[in-house]
Amino acid sequence: MARKDDEQQLVDLMTRYQQGDVEAFTGLYQALKGPLQRYLWTFVRNTTTAEDLAQEAFLQIHRARHTYASPRPVRPWVYAISRHVALMHLRSRRRRKESLAVEDLPEVPVPPEMDRIGDAATVFTLMAQLPQAGQEVLMLHHLLGLSFQEVGDILGIAPGTAKVRAHRALKTLKELVTQEGGSDVGATHS
Amino acid sequence: MSVPPIPEELMKAVTDDLQPVTPLAPVWRRTLWALVVSALVFAAAVLGLGLRSDIQSIPTWLGWGSSIIEFLAAALLLGLALRESIPGRRLPLASALTALAACIIYQLTVGYVTWRFSTGIPWEDNPLAHGMSCMISDTSLALPTLLITIWLIVRAFPTRAWMAGMLGGAGAAIASDAITHLRCPVSDMRHVLLWHTGAVLLISAAGALIGHIWGRWRS
Numbered sequence A: 001m002a003r004k005d006d007e008q009q010l011v012d013l014m015t016r017y018q019q020g021d022v023e024a025f026t027g028l029y030q031a032l033k034g035p036l037q038r039y040l041w042t043f044v045r046n047t048t049t050a051e052d053l054a055q056e057a058f059l060q061i062h063r064a065r066h067t068y069a070s071p072r073p074v075r076p077w078v079y080a081i082s083r084h085v086a087l088m089h090l091r092s093r094r095r096r097k098e099s100l101a102v103e104d105l106p107e108v109p110v111p112p113e114m115d116r117i118g119d120a121a122t123v124f125t126l127m128a129q130l131p132q133a134g135q136e137v138l139m140l141h142h143l144l145g146l147s148f149q150e151v152g153d154i155l156g157i158a159p160g161t162a163k164v165r166a167h168r169a170l171k172t173l174k175e176l177v178t179q180e181g182g183s184d185v186g187a188t189h190s
Numbered sequence B: 001m002s003v004p005p006i007p008e009e010l011m012k013a014v015t016d017d018l019q020p021v022t023p024l025a026p027v028w029r030r031t032l033w034a035l036v037v038s039a040l041v042f043a044a045a046v047l048g049l050g051l052r053s054d055i056q057s058i059p060t061w062l063g064w065g066s067s068i069i070e071f072l073a074a075a076l077l078l079g080l081a082l083r084e085s086i087p088g089r090r091l092p093l094a095s096a097l098t099a100l101a102a103c104i105i106y107q108l109t110v111g112y113v114t115w116r117f118s119t120g121i122p123w124e125d126n127p128l129a130h131g132m133s134c135m136i137s138d139t140s141l142a143l144p145t146l147l148i149t150i151w152l153i154v155r156a157f158p159t160r161a162w163m164a165g166m167l168g169g170a171g172a173a174i175a176s177d178a179i180t181h182l183r184c185p186v187s188d189m190r191h192v193l194l195w196h197t198g199a200v201l202l203i204s205a206a207g208a209l210i211g212h213i214w215g216r217w218r219s
Helices: A002-016 A024-045 A047-063 A074-096 A118-126 A130-145 A148-155 A161-181 A182-189 B008-016 B025-047 B062-086 B095-115 B126-157 B160-184 B189-218
Strands: none
Touching: A002 A024, A002 A074, A024 A047, A024 A074, A024 A130, A024 B008, A047 A074, A047 A130, A047 B008, A074 A148, A118 A130, A118 A161, A130 A148, A130 A161, A148 A161, B025 B062, B025 B126, B025 B160, B062 B095, B062 B126, B062 B160, B095 B160, B126 B160, B126 B189, B160 B189
């Protein structure tokens, strides 16, 4: 129910933003900046870069605001644009032959089903060892709460494929925790 | 977690350009715009350039009927292209390729059934000249639809521009083939496969390339 209310609130804000209401943009920024930055972190694994990319994503959202159609959910639309921004960033970095610098972990509340695996630091450290596709689905579905249909629409895969990827990634993550001994990994980052 | 204030630079960029925007029309309506152009080309080609000489030997369901179905298949591809151009409405790659493959199989099936009814001008009768003429005709007839579709794609925000371009190109090519089916007098499968299926693949590739180049330029 809360999720539905949140989504309706985002739809209202987005509609007002399209009508030129600056307060609505501020509201969207407040509501989406945190989740967006967490999602972008899965691409760059660096909070500062994720923050810069979130800013770039909001600029692109502004340029593309006419492509949002009410009453469709806002979050898949926003994450799709952000994903595009992140991929463009990674591509230009590859061209410049820069490597990823894993510096820090995002401030992400871990939902109960993942909390059972280990503490937040453990989960995020080991998540970085998963393939990018698995990480993305875990982040979008388990951490940011999108449905598999929405995840599929963002990534360009069938909802069933998203579900399979999430299941496999979660299984691998559990195996990694068992292998590494969750508390040791967590301790290095606490 | 408290959210820090909006960075000044971002806020300035937003407030400098905060005029109200009209949301994009729904995908079906934008598809209709592309189809109107396509239908005009269809009518102009049929009225202005005439029909194949052996049209009387082909039953109506096979001549006009299959052309109309092919035109509807083109509408589906154009719709998929315009859906793909909206963020968060990506199409699975397998679905896009299946749609394209289904249209090509349909084109070849219609070509084969038509050949069973009327062989038309034999393949051996100057194949290169007939082939080139069909290729040029297919490409020219597809061009107006391709251009409007690319324009509609570019007006949106495709996150995978090459895919939107490829589907748009395929839609334009299949719409053009629906016209050619009524005009081309060579029914031989070698001609259909080489020049007509070849044209569909070529125009789809051109759409993908335009999309790719535009995507690169934008970023």
